[in-house]
Amino acid sequence: MAGNPVTLQDIADLLGLSRATVSRALKDHPDISDITKESVKKVAESLNYRPNLVASSLRHKKSKVIGLIVPQISYYFFPSVIHGIEKVVHKFGYNLLILQSNEEYEREKENLELLISNNVEGILASVARTTTNFNHFSRVIDYGVPIVFFDRVVKNLDADVVLLDDISGAYNSVKTLLEAGRRKIAICTGNLNLLISQNRLKGYKTALQEFGLPLHHEYIVSCEWPEEAEHETTELLNMTNPPDAIFAISDLTMSGVMKAIHRKGLKIPDDISVIGFCEDSFRTIYNPPLTAINPMGFEIGQKACEVLFERIGKNQFVRLDPRVIYLDGPLMEGGSV
Amino acid sequence: MAGNPVTLQDIADLLGLSRATVSRALKDHPDISDITKESVKKVAESLNYRPNLVASSLRHKKSKVIGLIVPQISYYFFPSVIHGIEKVVHKFGYNLLILQSNEEYEREKENLELLISNNVEGILASVARTTTNFNHFSRVIDYGVPIVFFDRVVKNLDADVVLLDDISGAYNSVKTLLEAGRRKIAICTGNLNLLISQNRLKGYKTALQEFGLPLHHEYIVSCEWPEEAEHETTELLNMTNPPDAIFAISDLTMSGVMKAIHRKGLKIPDDISVIGFCEDSFRTIYNPPLTAINPMGFEIGQKACEVLFERIGKNQFVRLDPRVIYLDGPLMEGGSV
DNA sequence: TTTTCAACTGCAATCGGTTTCGCAATCGGT
DNA sequence: ACCGATTGCGAAACCGATTGCAGTTGAAAA
Structure with a gap:
């Protein structure tokens, strides 16, 4: 949120055009002439215009954001998972909102609310160890936001699950x-x-x-x-x-x-x-x-995210059966045995 | 983004009220009678209503989100920093959007654009090691979004800086x-x-x-x-x-x-x-x-975030001089010397 | 009975970007 | 010169929550 919120309207005013035209020009809509496009883009550039994704997200009902809830980022496993997720999320042109439950059930619940309120299109989650009641997750699923659990999974919910065998x-x-x-x-x-x-x-x-x-x-x-x-x-x-x-x-x-x-x-x-x-x-x-x-953090993150995007891609009313996906963790020889 | 987007309107329709009344009822506005408030809240609960923060954010021009850009989450330092940041962010009722530059200049630039587009109210950043040109940061600052650098800092920009001595x-x-x-x-x-x-x-x-x-x-x-x-x-x-x-x-x-x-x-x-x-x-x-x-990750994160909130709290036109804050890293005795 | 005021509630605009619909101008063809 | 087609653009609605303002109701006061 800036002090210099350059909007489409500002550009439109400057050029004597309408917001609509400016919007279309910026995304190369075929209805707009090349001359107009060019001038619009030039002005947008000079004004340092940045589209407001919040507005766009409101209109589209698509936030292009995936939510991630992990118990904590510390240690080695979850950072690896995050790398895997990020790779896929980026590939799809989405962003990742990372929240930590700090292993607390209450915090996990709050985090879920928050993700919903932020219109995330899907959620990846690894549950806190203090969580024994899973209603907060089923509520989200009922709400229509797909969840994929990984590593610390919950079964018997209508959600896919990715984990090691x-x-x-x-x-x-x-x-x-x-x-x-x-x-x-x-x-x-x-x-x-x-x-x-x-x-x-x-x-x-x-x-x-x-x-x-x-x-x-x-x-x-x-x-x-x-x-x-x-x-x-x-x-x-x-x-x-x-x-x-x-x-x-x-x-x-x-x-x-x-x-x-x-x-x-x-x-x-x-x-x-x-x-x-x-x-x-x-x-x-x-x-x-x-x-x-090898707990396969990177691969688990990747796979979980891919599975999530499959859900997001589908019409939500097409009820897919929840999938359980196992990855094999290979034994890495060291010298400790 | 859900398939079951319960809105204020839905609640209003059900009760024969207007959106406005429902909105006010939910936030205990004094103009609304207790009876109305109660019934609104009951319906909201039963419908599993979740306010759309995206809409709210658009209206308020406040996203309640802080952006964080780190080179990578791996290893020990940045997770500690994130913990420190999270603590403060949560205290202020904000959320944290974490992005990784993967040590790439281009990605860092993209990430900044993204944060701006998401209307973050402030940014915490630790720069990628491939970054030698800092125009993308100054553009953000000019745009009016405060930045606080930590650990891997940039000096001579109009931004606060928190780092170890x-x-x-x-x-x-x-x-x-x-x-x-x-x-x-x-x-x-x-x-x-x-x-x-x-x-x-x-x-x-x-x-x-x-x-x-x-x-x-x-x-x-x-x-x-x-x-x-x-x-x-x-x-x-x-x-x-x-x-x-x-x-x-x-x-x-x-x-x-x-x-x-x-x-x-x-x-x-x-x-x-x-x-x-x-x-x-x-x-x-x-x-x-x-x-x-001790590189003081937790403390650096905390401090950087506090400094950022000071900036956010202030009117942006009150030009504060950029501050440079040093923390002392104590020597922890081990047995390796 | 009329005035006054408080208590409630609704209307409509707003945030910024997107999109449907439609209009006007221009173009090519006859 | 006339007609249909195409090009280029704008008006207005929309997404959902919020809020200034105004309107309604009922009760108390004059």
């Missing part, structure tokens, strides 16, 4: 540890509210089961923040029968796990093995680089 | 290395287009000079990405007379430096000392945690 990713991780001869494997999972945490835990259990190993409940810890992960890991390491391997389900938990291990002075992978879901840029920070499942 | 931060870093007995200190700086790189280099030079040490130009390397930093560092380490300390000016360069050191199998701080500008969450990933200047 978490169960098999976790299964493969733990299997890798087992095949390396580890038998006392702990898991540092996240808030079990989240489907993603549940699924990664499920993969862990499946792998152990397959190897005929019992479940040690004291090896299963759940944490929300790196500090908590560090604390829990320290407890694990101080047990009389400590684990010889730790599976961390995210970069967030992993960073806490690693701190605890460092603090304890353990050597990786000699004293203890470590594996998890980590973006490349994160896992290669460590020495040796971690062996980890 | 880079020279003294760098000076202190290098001094720390010197006081630890290191004499062969290399610097891994960024693109020297950027004032921030120049200043951090200047601090480095000053410290050396103060200790009566000559400048070894082969110890000064400049790089844009972690990969480049890794490569350059490897070269440094392979010299016949390699440095015994490295000063990395950002988390981005630091991550490359560290990889090279790890690959070379050197021990920190025994074989080589390392220092830099790193957010806490980043520097404590390493073992030992890095000794580093």
Whole structure:
């Protein structure tokens, strides 16, 4: 919002034309003569004219904006996702309105309202871990704005979903540890509210089961923040029968796990093995680089956004069945197993 | 933009009132009777009414949106900044439109246009390293939209600027290395287009000079990405007379430096000392945690945003002199020196 | 009974860009 | 010179929320 809001009217007045003509001239409408177009463009340029997208959006009922709600931008995963989304959004000539829920249910609700009020044409969302009630999402869907969930998804809503095959990713991780001869494997999972945490835990259990190993409940810890992960890991390491391997389900938990291990002075992978879901840029920070499942942030963002644009492209009354799209997260060899 | 765009008119029709009355009722205008207010609110609720902020914004000529342009969201610094900004933006009841330039001048230009077209009331920006011409910024300022630069700032424009005291931060870093007995200190700086790189280099030079040490130009390397930093560092380490300390000016360069050191199998701080500008969450990933200047991302974001709101609050014709605000980045002791 | 005033509510314009419809001028052809 | 077609442009409505102004109603005061 400027102090110098040059409008179509200003240009029109200067040239003795109508707003309509100026508008058309600027977008090369065939009805307008080349001479007029040229003079209009010249004046627009000299006046430093910028079209008011807000007005345009009001008229079109199209804002050309996609909304994104993430728990937080920190760490490696979500920035990667954002890159992927941005690429697609830009390709379609849209813009991205990014909001953070800070893991708070209330904030998430507010954010949704805000996106609706801003006439976004679609929403990409990864839910906060404190969210247990999903009415705010269904309201938006009923309102007619398509949502695609990614990573931290909600099922059983009329929305598409893009995520990693978490169960098999976790299964493969733990299997890798087992095949390396580890038998006392702990898991540092996240808030079990989240489907993603549940699924990664499920993969862990499946792998152990397959190897005929019992479940040690004291090896299963759940944490929300790196500090908590560090604390829990320290407890694990101080047990009389400590684990010889730790599976961390995210970069967030992993960073806490690693701190605890460092603090304890353990050597990786000699004293203890470590594996998890980590973006490349994160896992290669460590020495040796971690062996980890690539959580495919970039690809998830891209895919989620493409799916969203498919919805937006369609007539909303064509009821598509919600799709569930799984990506495979490849295991990246490091030296931590 | 929805398929179910409930408008004031819909509510008005249902109740046999006018749009005007409904609008006033919803915002508790004193002219409206309590009975009317109540019934309006009830209907609005049941219809799942959401005010169209786009329309409102057009009418008010206030979008309640702040624009943010950053080179990229990756790594640790900018996410911290965004957190700081968000906090303030939310406090003022505004929203944040985040755009990434991806370090490209052209994209940065586009992003600015976009923000203007979206009627943002102010802009926070950290410039791309490929930007050498700043006309796009001055055009925006002339247009009447206030800009506050942070971190990667532009001086001599009519805009406020919030940044670290880079020279003294760098000076202190290098001094720390010197006081630890290191004499062969290399610097891994960024693109020297950027004032921030120049200043951090200047601090480095000053410290050396103060200790009566000559400048070894082969110890000064400049790089844009972690990969480049890794490569350059490897070269440094392979010299016949390699440095015994490295000063990395950002988390981005630091991550490359560290990889090279790890690959070379050197021990920190025994074989080589390392220092830099790193957010806490980043520097404590390493073992030992890095000794580093805190780049104060959160605080910079907060401050920049507060300064911006001061500008927005003022009548734009009250010409304030541009302010330059320095924050001090404290040295965080780790174990890398 | 008339005046006065407060309490409510509606009309219509506004924000800036877009678009439908239609009009006037010009052109080509006969 | 006449007719239909084409070109170039403007008037006005529209998107949805807001607001200055004016109008209506009812009750209290004169």
